[in-house]
Amino acid sequence: MLNRKKNNRVSNEVNAGSMADIAFLLLIFFLVTTTIDIDKGITVKLPPWSNEEVDPTKLNKRNVFSVLVNADDQLLVRGELTEIGQLRERAKEFIVNPTKREDLAEKPTKAIISLKNDRGTSYGTYIQVYNELKAAYNELWTEKLRTKSGYTKESVFNDDLPIAIRREIRSEIPFVLSEAEPTNFGEE
């Protein structure tokens, strides 16, 4: 009975001074482990699946901008061997047709880009080509936007842009890209 503990000793407040240190430690742990990986990429909308093939002969030849990429990652644009670097300019010229040439698109709304690749084409090249074609349209959209009053500096990537304006531009220069089934060359 003598060595009964003194139960009535009131414990004092826990010292909260080290709380900040503990929190710091956890904070640094999460800072180090966090990888905010932003998922970015080229967004596309695939055409719905159908068994019927579009008959390319129905289209007027001057309105089709055909891009073929072979298994050696070479580019054939409208029958000519072309470098990827020139693709953007050629696509823009084709769509707008500033000098009203007979062999380029009648007007932007009728322009169709047709992309075809081999199964052996490397994905990197395919993305480069797709990127250039998309870039051509993005530049044209921006140019179109700048001709409208009040939007001299805006870019089409601005999210604050009114949807009506966006729709208007897209209806004037629609992005039509048709992808044909690839040919079976050069698959690994």
Add this chain to the structure above:
Amino acid sequence: MSKFTKKRGKASPAISTASLPDIIFMLLFFFMVVTVMRSSDRMVDVIVPTASELTKLEKKSLVNQIYIGKPKEQFRDIYGSAPRIQLNDKISDEDDIPIFLEKHKIKVPENQRTKITTSLRVDGEVTMGIVQDVKTALRKANQLKVNYSARPNAK
């Protein structure tokens, strides 16, 4: 003018650090919420190509990922060295894609299901054949919103 003369010589009191833990905790919680622990191990090597015309994928919960690339070194014995598709955490075939999409779809509220995007993370060296098969499978499964994952060009 004496109104404006500052009282000099009075030592400023020490700044209270009592709220420091609170501030740190706030930051801590922010990072805890933001941190996404990678749920599935990558079994294929993927180095996505570079591009300039990129769009950002906004809602993580509306995105499902398909990886295509060569199996990593330690899996080559089992899966070979030809490019393969990875869905969730296992190597799969394009026949598994509809089930994979359906499994993701049921987790998404019904009114947002049309906004589901598939992020294709494909290695730049892969040939288009396998990518085309995946694209065909996606089209057949009526999953038409696709994002080709890419890095921004180095400037």
